[in-house]
Amino acid sequence: MIDNVEIIGLIAGVLTTAAFVPQVYKTWKSKSAESLSLTMFLVFFVGIILWLIYGISINSPAMILANSVTGLLALLLIFFKLRYK
Amino acid sequence: MIDNVEIIGLIAGVLTTAAFVPQVYKTWKSKSAESLSLTMFLVFFVGIILWLIYGISINSPAMILANSVTGLLALLLIFFKLRYK
Numbered sequence: 001m002i003d004n005v006e007i008i009g010l011i012a013g014v015l016t017t018a019a020f021v022p023q024v025y026k027t028w029k030s031k032s033a034e035s036l037s038l039t040m041f042l043v044f045f046v047g048i049i050l051w052l053i054y055g056i057s058i059n060s061p062a063m064i065l066a067n068s069v070t071g072l073l074a075l076l077l078i079f080f081k082l083r084y085k
Numbered sequence: 086m087i088d089n090v091e092i093i094g095l096i097a098g099v100l101t102t103a104a105f106v107p108q109v110y111k112t113w114k115s116k117s118a119e120s121l122s123l124t125m126f127l128v129f130f131v132g133i134i135l136w137l138i139y140g141i142s143i144n145s146p147a148m149i150l151a152n153s154v155t156g157l158l159a160l161l162l163i164f165f166k167l168r169y170k
Contacts, residue, residue: 009139015132019125035120040104047100054094060143 009062017066020073024080033081041081045074094147102151105158109165118166126166130159 027033048071055063112118133156140148 005139005142008135008142012132012135012139015128015135017132019129019132022122022125037107040107043100044104047097047102047104050093050097050100054090054097054147057090057093058143058145062139 006060006062009060010065013062013066013069017070017073020070020077024073024076027077027080027084031084033077033084036077036081038078038081041074041078045071045078048074091145091147094145095150098147098151098154102155102158105155105162109158109161112162112165112169116169118162118169121162121166123163123166126159126163130156130163133159 027036048067051063052067052071055067112121133152136148137152137156140152
């Protein structure tokens with residue numbers, strides 16, 4: 001199941017997911033989510049869930065893993081936005 | 086080539102790509118990119134390029150389309166960041 005293509009996908013997933021971590025950390029640390037757009041993160045979250053369904057449908061381990069983690073991070077940001085507004 | 090799974094992927098791509106448009110517009114309009122992290126966008130851009138290579142490798146039209154557009158938007162934000170700093 002893990003071939004060269006999946007390794008490219010896994011590295012891709014680590015990079016695009018990692019790009020969200022500083023935002024989550026900053027928001028949690030500052031307890032401020034004023035500059036985050038709830039609409040944007042809701043749209044993004046629904047998109048990630050659809051990518052996850054797509055990844056499951058085409059049987060892509062990299063997409064399933066990456067979109068699960070990114071989806072959780074997006075959900076966390078939505079939670080912070082609702083809590084710290 | 087366009088079946089139900091690809092339609093889910095295309096909707097996913099539209100949503101996750103659309104989430105970037107307001108950021109590009111805001112940065113272009115305000116001519117300010119101070120709050121954007123160059124490192125984060127470079128990491129994200131490399132990740133998107135790898136997702137594009139992955140999409141080409143597994144022959145996924147939705148991933149090729151979505152990651153091409155998102156890659157261009159990320160590149161635009163990197164350009165703005167370098168220009169407006």
